[in-house]
Amino acid sequence: MTDRSDDEELWAAIAEPGRRRLLDILLSGGPATATALAADLPFTRQAVAKHLAVLERAGLVEGHRHGREVRYAVRPERLDVAARAMAAVAARWDSRLQAIKRLAESIHRAANQP
């Protein structure tokens, strides 16, 4: 296990499609157990448990024991950090793309008006 920075661990956590779906379900349905979550997902309880472990290590989710079951809930502050990170990348790309677009337009104008 290479020790990653906090940021990279967050990204690694949300990069996985399955984990994003998991987070979606937790967000819309509220806290749930691994078995309950697995019922709404195309993989087994164990796979879900592994994903939950990853998410918990990244701090995105928190599990508490209630008798024989462990209920997992999202940690809003942390997920907010993750959401902002994603939005930031999207924004960076967008600004770069607009710069490219402007450049292309200016070249086009220059070519048409010598």
Added chain:
Amino acid sequence: MTDRSDDEELWAAIAEPGRRRLLDILLSGGPATATALAADLPFTRQAVAKHLAVLERAGLVEGHRHGREVRYAVRPERLDVAARAMAAVAARWDSRLQAIKRLAESIHRAANQP
């Protein structure tokens, strides 16, 4: 709605940290070859080539042969789609989180006014 497999291929492409870095470099430095890109990245030319292949299959990047070298460039329209997808997920999470926050506040108010 948009083609689902297409969407998932896009996500798979941008989910990888290395590929995001690759796109960043291409965006800021303009078109480049696999060897040139590898110089700015912590892995080998072959690894970069594989990533470029994935990105090209996802339509995010386009490679053209110029003599003995292949120069890769970002396809702005496609990357824009990807950026919007990321922003959309971030926004969805954000709205869910705000709903949770509002709910918590209303409970808090109810508890303080019996």
Added chain:
DNA sequence: AGAAAACGCAACCTTTGGTTGCGCGACAGT
């Protein structure tokens, strides 16, 4: 013509997402 640069292909290793199988603690019914 011959050396060097850039690429493609193939074999291989490691990590990771996913599965099956099993054993153990917690609950519920009788």
Added chain:
DNA sequence: ACTGTCGCGCAACCAAAGGTTGCGTTTTCT
């Protein structure tokens, strides 16, 4: 109190993906 069941955790195993090294091929340059 006993027995069956439910939910979990652990371990072995499998397949795909990221990454590396090694080698052969094509293009360029002198």
